Amino acid sequence: MPTPLIQLNNVERFYQTGPTRTYVLRRINAEINEGDFITIMGPSGSGKSTLLNIVGMLDSGWSGEYVLAENPVHKLNPKQRIELNKRYIGFVFQSYHLLDDLTVAENLDVPLSYRNIKKSERASLVADSLDRFHIVGKKDLYPSQLSGGQQQLVAIARAVIANPKLILADEPTGNLHSAQGEEIMQLFKKLNEQGTTIIQVTHSEKNAEYGHRTINLADGWIAS
């Protein structure tokens, strides 16, 4: 029995509007093991991105229990959560979110610069990553000089450069045409095969097929 990387017990998220509570997530219970490739699906407003943000510790206004790699996230303060995030998680967004003023190489360096890694070591990791993702020729280009697929490629390279155990991808192919999307999904598959746990949010059935398991959400509840 593999150790669960993520355990969610009774996780709930609501927004208070005057006296009314609007729930976005209700009693979410889930276990995700190391090496899993999970897909979260559901209609718009079902709480997919909210769940991903909670797992990625971008959202702190939830209740319930969340354990990540045996660390009780629900008991940690914001500073400790940032540390945990840095150690375990890499993010990939639908709109890439590369930093416009930085070159490809500098974008890759950003997560490393927040992790107490020596400059020389960082340069070597960036070089490895450029090589690994075949984007050495683009290292001095700015995001605006790249196509959408190339930007997402860089975003994935940035997400994995600090060697996270878990990649959270929010509609990673949402802004790409089908050929580029497939290329990105192949890359996720490869990363997963190399041991990285992946959770993706998607509307695409085709992308969902890359995963081992699908969590369906509806109105904030796990439907299946």
Place this chain on the structure above:
Amino acid sequence: MNFRIAIRSLRKRPSLALIAIAALTLGIGMNTAIFSVIEAVLLRSLPYPHPEQLIRVNEFTRSFGQVSTSDPNFEDWSHQAQSISSASEFRPVDYTLSGEGDPVRLRALEVSAAFFTTTGVSPAIGRGFRPEEDQPNAGGAAVITDALWREQFGGTTAAIGRTVDLNGKPYTIVGVMPPMFTIPTLPCEILVPAGLTADRDRGNHRGESFARLKPGVTLEQAKAEFNAISQRLARAYPATNSDWSLQVEPLHDSMVSNVRPALLIVLAAAGLVLLIACVNVANLLLVRASERRREIAVRASLGASRAQIVMQLLAEAMVLSLTGGALGVAFAYWILGRLVFLLPTGIQALGFSIDTPVLLFSLTVSVLTGLIFGLIPALGSSRPNLTVSLKEGGRGSTSGEARARLRSVLASAEIGLALVLTIGAGLLLKSFAVLERVNPGFQSPGVITMRISLPGARYTDNAAVSRFWDRLLQQSRQWNGVIAAGLTTFLPLTDTDSQTSYRAEGEPLPKRLADRKWVDIAVASPGYFAAMEIPLYQGRTFEETDDATHPPVVIVDESLVRKNWPGQNPIGKRIAVSSGKLRTIVGVAGHVKPYGLDAAEHAQVYLPYRQAPRPDVSLCIRTPANWAAVVDQVRQTVRSLDSSVGIFDVKPMRQWVSNSTARRRLTTLLVGLFAATALLLSALGVYGVIRYSVAQRTHEMGIRVALGAKPAALKSMVVRQSLRICAMGIAGGLLAAMGVTRMLASVLFGVGALDPVTFVLTPILLCAVAILAAYLPARRAASVDPMVALRYE
């Protein structure tokens, strides 16, 4: 801090960077320039060993306030005081150096022998004065400055021992002062012994004095001792010293006390400009932070701590402020080059430069500016709402609204600060306008003035002096283009004074000086009143016959008549001036303001030059002709009468009048300049906020247009927003101004610190600026295309 990324990021938004850097350059530059003056004038120690031991000893009377030192009093306290190691008296005078080509006017200081011991600075070549040289009628010795030594005597040691002609008397050069020797605020080229013991009249105040405290003696101890000495001397000499005391203050303070208020006002104004510039930059950085919301959220999602995000945002603020600081120093250098010529000569002589303390000041101001005003937006933006900020097209968060409010508050603060400064400038301007309208009692346009000094050694008696002036005035009738020419010993507004006691016929002369009546005294020739167009209200002016062989006469001014014979005809009445014989009043002249257009009124009397000849006079010539040609004629005449006599200080009377208000003019000019800058910066601030707000509301504007809003309605909506910001600023600014302007009261003339006109007109001006600042964004709002705006969103 990643400065490289910060610089690159700023280069991509050059308009923001340029506005911020321009604002900081103005703010930091103005403060650096003013600080360099403050540093030189108020903060720099006197250039003497242990400057903290040097004190100024002033004599003080209840009737006149602070007065010069009298020789016998100086002699008494300098011998009695145990708290001082030495003391010296000094008198700034002008000497004529002749026999070395054309006569040269030298700014001299008559000093007692202990001057060198007291300052702690001895001649670099030769020696100082010996006690026996500081005696009445002793053989003349002189110590010259390094600059004079080089310019006039070729900088050779042969100058020592050389005899020169000063005021017609031989003086031997015995020493040359070190190159760095200066007397702050008192330009001087030559030192000569004062021969102080010559004057035994304890009521004759004609010098200044300073002393050096013994090591370890505090100012308070010295004050206590001088107080005791004052009381002792008052008991010993009740006639002259009963209403009298000695006052002690640090020498440096006394030298700068007259310029301190103006400098502090200007520094405060410059500080306000910097504050407005900083608020402006903070506002721009807030806009920038709003634009960077997504970037900050991405960084946070990639593991950046709050401190790391703050540091990144601060890096941009620091790049802006350090660039602004560097350019500000260059700007300050440029300002100083122009400012120095506007300063009084004594202050100019201090020498201003952008030296280490000034650079440290600029660096500190730049770093603090970057830290404080970069920190506000940085802290406000370093905790982004990640889930909202990272959403595709995520806009309109609550924190965004809070930031918009903060931007409006900051723009209001700029308006408020600008209002305070503009009201201050308005008060100073109005005060200066009132001063300019003050009638000095004479008509300065068309009058040229010059000083002529007869060497005392050759013009030893009154007859010789009188004869020279007779011949000069006689020949003046031959000068072309001259309407009138006259002599006076007391030219108004030339920073001189001459007061004496008087009594009306029948009144006893009180024994105590404190009980006597005082009057300004001038010796004048008949043509003086015509040349200066001083009105004669009653009687006659002086005549050729008013000489030593005829009964003594006097012309008094209207002020003296009002004091002594209100409603009576004073002509024919007699007064005695300076304990002398009774003189008959032959004329009543208009009152002249000799000490400044804003000075209190003193009664005046004029004596005819033939009855009271003086060797030092000012010649006043009214002429519609070319002044240079007239001055040439005067110079030729004087040379033909005596080649050792020269003419000096040739100046139009208008310039003397202008000089007398120079300090006020400079303060007004600088504060006005700062206020204009403040208005510009606050307009930029309001413009920035409104422009950003219009950009944010493009969608809303599109909907409004689609629903039928007219362009005028949209313009009015934007202008109203600007006026709301302005109204908040004005409310705060008016309250602040009421407090701040009270501090200006002491430098205002003829205007109250809460002048209603200024307090009403200035806010109207600010409203006009706010409307102007909103105009361009309003036009943009009015031209929104609903299709484009709605698609854009």
